[in-house]
Amino acid sequence: MKWIEDELRKLEDRSLNRSLQISATVSGHQGYVLRRQKTLLDLSSNDYLGLARHPAIAAAMTQALLAEGTGSGASRLITGNRPPYGRLEDALAAWQQSEAALVFANGYMANLGVIQALAGRGDVVFSDRLNHASIVDGIGLSRAEHVRYRHNDMEHLRLLLYKHRDAGRKLIVTDAVFSMDGDQAPLAELVALKREYGAILMVDEAHSGGVYGARGEGLCHALGLQSGVDVHVGTFSKAFGVYGAYVSGSRTLIRWLVNKARPVIYSTALPPSVIAGITEALNLVQTERHRRERLAASSRQFRSSLRMAGFQVGPGDSPIVPVVVGDNATALRFSSALEAEGIAAVAVRPPTVPDGTARIRFSLSAAHTPDDLADAANRIERVALRLGVLAQ
Known part of the structure; x- marks a missing residue:
């Protein structure tokens, strides 16, 4: 099985290694997740309508x-x-x-x-x-x-x-x-x-x-x-x-x-x-149509906030909002820095996306409040400026 170890090292060298991270629910706080004993705003889940704990x-x-x-x-x-x-x-x-x-x-x-x-x-x-x-x-x-x-x-x-x-x-x-x-x-x-x-x-x-x-x-x-x-x-x-x-x-x-x-x-x-x-x-x-309406409003708000901060946000009105950074290592650093700021936002890298298009894939939920997303947008901008993902 030595060949597996060799191949895993190659993945690590290219910042493509993956590992399983334990994420737990946070009692009384929908839209949040517990990871490494820290409560994080969950901007990675596909629980679009906030029904997973209904x-x-x-x-x-x-x-x-x-x-x-x-x-x-x-x-x-x-x-x-x-x-x-x-x-x-x-x-x-x-x-x-x-x-x-x-x-x-x-x-x-x-x-x-x-x-x-x-x-x-x-x-x-x-x-x-x-x-x-x-x-x-x-x-x-x-x-x-x-x-x-x-x-x-x-x-x-x-x-x-x-x-x-x-x-x-x-x-x-x-x-x-x-x-x-x-x-x-x-x-x-x-x-x-x-x-x-x-x-x-x-x-x-x-x-x-x-x-x-x-x-x-x-x-x-x-x-x-x-x-x-x-x-x-x-x-x-x-x-x-x-x-x-x-x-x-x-x-x-x-x-x-x-x-x-x-x-x-x-x-x-x-x-x-x-x-x-x-x-x-x-x-x-x-x-419960109000869930779709809240999600649509959140998508508009979050996309607008990121655009105003200077991010290149693609077209569309879906709750999936990618920020492409290109480099695998940069995407991982961005994700880790966001976690330190209280945001769970996973780096997505090849082969899930094409080479050179590594990204943070933000994913919204009807469980998020407008204040959650406004605060998150500010923290994302702050981290991006510090890492050079956004120009000063």
Whole structure:
């Protein structure tokens, strides 16, 4: 195993080594995290709506835990398909205004399972260069040809679709909101291109579900484009504050996934307590609109504050606000200095982002107050000036 030690040293030399840090919740202080015995404002979590500690979700999970036990015991095709699953999937389909829905263990498994089920040898998958790793891995496991188009470049995608017009099945896959940049995919143009070239369009709403739409349905619904999307993927681990994922679409699609999506066939079903928590979270996402409104206001405030301080903040209105510093070592120093100032903001480095674009990825929550964010912006500016990330 000496080769592993050698490779780890190489990672350390390039400031790419990673380690696990224990983070605990802070009782009575939502939006904060405890790390190394210090209370920090949490600007790294994906708990966008502040639901991860909602008492109604905890109560639903506790009740199901006592009634149904700790585990499901088998895959859904064996004996793990408990009654709460069907009720949740019916509610998801109604929420998404689709014919049917299917729950997966998590977003990673959903993307792997869907792509493998829809594409194979002789087919082509067109993927945005900045799509999530789970999409990239799903394409690789599918054995279909992987064709990447430049980020949000629809002319490049059009050229590639034309080049592969005689291929077998053609699948276009994109994130709705990109996890490391916070910008949006040009969904209207993607719908038009998929219709023009007879492709299937799959949109991953992991970072937009719960955040956009009148009832939190996601960006596709917010833009009125849901009928043009064939495969809609979303997660319950971010805005929903629980765990798991779903796919919604036609009844035919869901029947096909039940038969062909390997993560569904070969994985133990989620515990009934998790399904109960998701069901309660789905109700809260739809009814507690004030959480989305507060999050949107916080996103505007925080982006504006960073721009006024002199940071180059990219376009968009999502709660994901990256500050690109470029160098891996600088990103790590920035993150450590922010922690010393009471802010948890993790440095994101390659291969999660392209080489030379290491960054601090700030992520907002409805649990943050305006005062939290105003104070954080001041501290971020102060640290950036001290480190030379911002010019004096």
